[in-house]
Amino acid sequence: MKRINEYKKLFGAEQDMSLKSLKSTYRNLVKEWHPDKFQAGDDKAIEAELKSRQIIDGYHFLVSIAPETKAANLDEYHETINTPIMDWQHKGLVLEITFLDGNTYEFFGVNKALYIKLCQSDKLTRFAKRNIFNTYTYRKIKKSDVEA
Known part of the structure; x- marks a missing residue:
């Protein structure tokens, strides 16, 4: 639960964020925190590298628990359980x-x-x-x- 709340806070997500808005937020965050925007060896560059990894992990995590993803994979889920x-x-x-x-x-x-x-x-x-x-x-x- 902590990880879910942490990623939702990072993306500024409400309870259930649509995949479309999640993707646009992801793109904006990646543009803002891309490591190539900063000088190599700078403290800001190191912070941007860590932040960009966190953004990528958060995006994949939130996509995997999104209602649209669950709905698309519901038959497979029921078959598995x-x-x-x-x-x-x-x-x-x-x-x-x-x-x-x-x-x-x-x-x-x-x-x-x-x-x-x-x-x-x-x-x-x-x-x-x-x-x-x-x-x-x-x-x-x-x-x-x-x-x-």
């Missing part, structure tokens, strides 16, 4: 789940108590469908290696 869970791990408030089809998703805001309940569940996929998959903000972080 109906496959068995192969692996899962919890870091802070981020739950990373790898499915048997090879896709990996991150779910943001999942607290430790819910993670413990998931670990103790005898039917992982059923528990996750009811309590995680349709409740928390998610993004796909790894595509399957196998193409159908």
Whole structure:
């Protein structure tokens, strides 16, 4: 959640920003903070390099959780969450789940108590469908290696 809020603040985004406005904001920020605008070796150039990396990372992250992106990939998401869970791990408030089809998703805001309940569940996929998959903000972080 911290990362989401940090990137939204960087882009000046409201709750849900459209892909079109996100792209125009991204372009303006890249123009403003492009490292080639500053003298090499200057402190401002080093700051611009770091800021431009943060802008690029933020753009890709916000695009991956945008409502339009989710809507475009909804069928694939539903197909994936109906496959068995192969692996899962919890870091802070981020739950990373790898499915048997090879896709990996991150779910943001999942607290430790819910993670413990998931670990103790005898039917992982059923528990996750009811309590995680349709409740928390998610993004796909790894595509399957196998193409159908």
